Amino acid sequence: MKNDIEKVVLSAKQIEGICKRLGEQISHDYEGKNPLFIGLLKGCEPFISDLLKFVSIYCQIEYMRVSSYEGTLSSGHIIIKSDITCDLTGRDVIVVDDIVDTGRTTLYIRELLKKRGAKSVAVCCLLDKPEGRLVDVDVEYIGDNIPKEFVVGYGLDYNERYRNLPYIGILKEEIYK
Numbered sequence: 001m002k003n004d005i006e007k008v009v010l011s012a013k014q015i016e017g018i019c020k021r022l023g024e025q026i027s028h029d030y031e032g033k034n035p036l037f038i039g040l041l042k043g044c045e046p047f048i049s050d051l052l053k054f055v056s057i058y059c060q061i062e063y064m065r066v067s068s069y070e071g072t073l074s075s076g077h078i079i080i081k082s083d084i085t086c087d088l089t090g091r092d093v094i095v096v097d098d099i100v101d102t103g104r105t106t107l108y109i110r111e112l113l114k115k116r117g118a119k120s121v122a123v124c125c126l127l128d129k130p131e132g133r134l135v136d137v138d139v140e141y142i143g144d145n146i147p148k149e150f151v152v153g154y155g156l157d158y159n160e161r162y163r164n165l166p167y168i169g170i171l172k173e174e175i176y177k
């Protein structure tokens, strides 16, 4: 599996530093608000688990399973494969995802949760690929920016593989070409 990686973009140590920084920032920003974290499966794991270790305030956690990707291409068609069942009325929601690329998933989920009555919706993602953006969308908490390359590991997959790599790396082109 490791031989399929061209270059490491974020080591396990760097990821831990990012989780600490974002977790502490969120704890500060949401003190007294009892935010509801909504992880977008499957890519939010293990990021959400590591992030929450550094969240020191009362909070709740729910998960949605959404999908938009086929292979290395964003289909642009977002499907909710498993939904939350809790009431969002008046809640401060923090959506946790692995990566924002075109921005379509983030925009769709933001608008959906607002429509369902959330008081506020913020997005926290480990990675951002600003060059990939096709729609304009706010992302409040970003771990790191990366160039427009296909990355895997730490929750990110290529055809369901590599999610279990403990770091993030660029996949060798020969693997998906």
Ligand code: IMP
Binding pocket: 043, 068, 069, 074, 097, 098, 099, 100, 101, 102, 103, 104, 105, 106, 149, 150, 151, 152, 156, 157, 158
């Ligand atoms: P968007 O709707 O195009 O912003 O895509 C967001 C989703 O696409 C993310 O939640 C990921 O699951 C997936 N994705 C985007 N870029 C990559 C990548 O480089 N590797 C693996 N998955 C990716």
Ligand code: MG
Binding pocket: 040, 041, 042, 043, 044, 097, 098, 099
């Ligand atoms: Mg995802």
